[in-house]
Amino acid sequence: MIEAIFTYEFLQNAVLSGLIIGIIAPMLGLFIVVRRMAMISDALSHVALAGIAGSLYLSQQVLFFAALNPVYLGMGAAVVGSLLIERLRRVYKSFEELAIPIILSAGIGFGAIFISLAKGFGTDLVGYLFGSVSAVSRQDLYIVIMIAIIVIAFLYFLYKELFSLAFDPEYARVSGVNEQVIQAAFMIITALVIGASMRIVGILLVSSLMTLPVAAAIQVAKSYKGALMYSIVFGEVAVIIGLISAYYLDIAPGGTIVVTSVIILLFVLFWKKIRS
Amino acid sequence: MYMASSIIKLEHITHKYHHSVALSDVSLEVKQGEFWALIGPNGSGKSTLLKIILGLLKPTEGTIQLFGGPIDSFKQQQRIGYVSQKSNAFSTKFPATVLEVVKSGLTSRKGLFKRLNKEDERKAIDALHVVKMGDYQQESIGNLSGGQQQRVFIARALVGQPDLLIMDEPTVGIDRQNVESFYSMLSELNREYGIAILLVTHEIDVVTQLATHVACLNRTIHFHGAHEEYDKMTESELSGWYGHPIRRLHQKETEPIT
Ligand SMILES: Nc1ncnc2c1ncn2[C@@H]1O[C@H](COP(=O)(O)OP(=O)(O)OP(=O)(O)O)[C@@H](O)[C@H]1O
Ligand SMILES: [Mg+2]
Numbered sequence: 001m002i003e004a005i006f007t008y009e010f011l012q013n014a015v016l017s018g019l020i021i022g023i024i025a026p027m028l029g030l031f032i033v034v035r036r037m038a039m040i041s042d043a044l045s046h047v048a049l050a051g052i053a054g055s056l057y058l059s060q061q062v063l064f065f066a067a068l069n070p071v072y073l074g075m076g077a078a079v080v081g082s083l084l085i086e087r088l089r090r091v092y093k094s095f096e097e098l099a100i101p102i103i104l105s106a107g108i109g110f111g112a113i114f115i116s117l118a119k120g121f122g123t124d125l126v127g128y129l130f131g132s133v134s135a136v137s138r139q140d141l142y143i144v145i146m147i148a149i150i151v152i153a154f155l156y157f158l159y160k161e162l163f164s165l166a167f168d169p170e171y172a173r174v175s176g177v178n179e180q181v182i183q184a185a186f187m188i189i190t191a192l193v194i195g196a197s198m199r200i201v202g203i204l205l206v207s208s209l210m211t212l213p214v215a216a217a218i219q220v221a222k223s224y225k226g227a228l229m230y231s232i233v234f235g236e237v238a239v240i241i242g243l244i245s246a247y248y249l250d251i252a253p254g255g256t257i258v259v260t261s262v263i264i265l266l267f268v269l270f271w272k273k274i275r276s
Numbered sequence: 277m278y279m280a281s282s283i284i285k286l287e288h289i290t291h292k293y294h295h296s297v298a299l300s301d302v303s304l305e306v307k308q309g310e311f312w313a314l315i316g317p318n319g320s321g322k323s324t325l326l327k328i329i330l331g332l333l334k335p336t337e338g339t340i341q342l343f344g345g346p347i348d349s350f351k352q353q354q355r356i357g358y359v360s361q362k363s364n365a366f367s368t369k370f371p372a373t374v375l376e377v378v379k380s381g382l383t384s385r386k387g388l389f390k391r392l393n394k395e396d397e398r399k400a401i402d403a404l405h406v407v408k409m410g411d412y413q414q415e416s417i418g419n420l421s422g423g424q425q426q427r428v429f430i431a432r433a434l435v436g437q438p439d440l441l442i443m444d445e446p447t448v449g450i451d452r453q454n455v456e457s458f459y460s461m462l463s464e465l466n467r468e469y470g471i472a473i474l475l476v477t478h479e480i481d482v483v484t485q486l487a488t489h490v491a492c493l494n495r496t497i498h499f500h501g502a503h504e505e506y507d508k509m510t511e512s513e514l515s516g517w518y519g520h521p522i523r524r525l526h527q528k529e530t531e532p533i534t
Binding site: 164168172176225 | 376
């Protein structure tokens, strides 16, 4: 595989994007999980599905869309979805979590419509659903790099506000943290990470990469910084093992990455059990 | 003559939750250097009043001034330290150390986009020593007992060196010996550093001895004034507004008998 990486550009794209996503998805995932919002990434990835399917359908109909990377429309849909969730959460104040199934079903609904309207983008679509080693373009890689810079800057400069909001939202508000603005920005960032990750892990499995490494990390970490480090390590291990096995077995990397994450989680749980 | 500046000024505060009136026409002023004990039975609106002062709730009617300016333009959150009634409502699995929690008390003092550094960590460690939790810095917050957690939250309120401390039953779950040392620490902060304190408590006997002022709340303010004035009230006057009998024992009051 090492030789192949130096030979084939598509492999370079896939490996580099994978390594970057292995850092940013679990990193952001920690902030999502501790705020009990794990389902939100699920909802947003299904909205991204609607965007991708819409873009693929339009590319058959309108020339302009044929030249447009479907990732853009997928990401755009996820961003719109994230803002809608925020709105809905305020409408259903005492049933906040209701916003998630509403948006999730809307996403799948639109996705299903576009998929049935368009006939014959089977292989493309499967790549978006479960990830692909061969379909990652240079442009996709650049998008991933751009998003990684945004995400890391966001988490770096707003670390104390985000920690405070996650641990004790009321106290954060008393400290003058502008919850609404930071929350909206956070949702948009989540949508962007989903957009960045879907080429490699696929729409249906994006949220697993944001939650499974975190689920393992909070079992072993004592501190928030520690949980962040463990999440990244587990995420990277899953991506590396997942990509290598996907390449050799010629299967979708989304599956292998997520299954590796599950194995890591089980391993951590088992290890904790025998230690106590 | 020197006039102590106004820290909190409430005028004609009324607050309704839906249609039930939690506070009605409450006016109160806390000045620099004062230590107020806010007492009242369950459901009397104490927490509601504190949340209004902290900007967490908007009152239905009335005006609030903080440090001499209207609350709407108040931007100096670092001047207020807060311990809520339900600080330990977080998940015990939350991955955070005691030190990380205390450091989060510096969020407003640092300001947006600024990162906490070694100096801030030192301040957090000092605050932990003040509440005698210095040995637990690296402990996971969820592994502490309720009383220990409460002390960590007190440290979080103190770490930013506030000019005003607002505490809603901060000593719930803390053992007798530590409660006393906590109150004497509050008294010291008040006397030596001139920090204003507004403290909600049911431990009437201890606190009314330490506080410089007492306010009795039950929907509306039934009494407010200096500690000496409060001491002059008779048991029946006290019981009258409290809603159930209160006895004074050896110049102290016991907790209300329910
Ligand atoms: N979020 C809310 N929605 C509706 N009613 C509320 C809400 N919070 C408080 N109340 C009501 O307002 C009144 C005052 O409540 P508050 O919590 O301020 O009392 P308290 O004096 O702090 O009591 P305690 O000593 O039990 O802490 C109570 O009757 C309560 O039922
Ligand atoms: Mg209360």
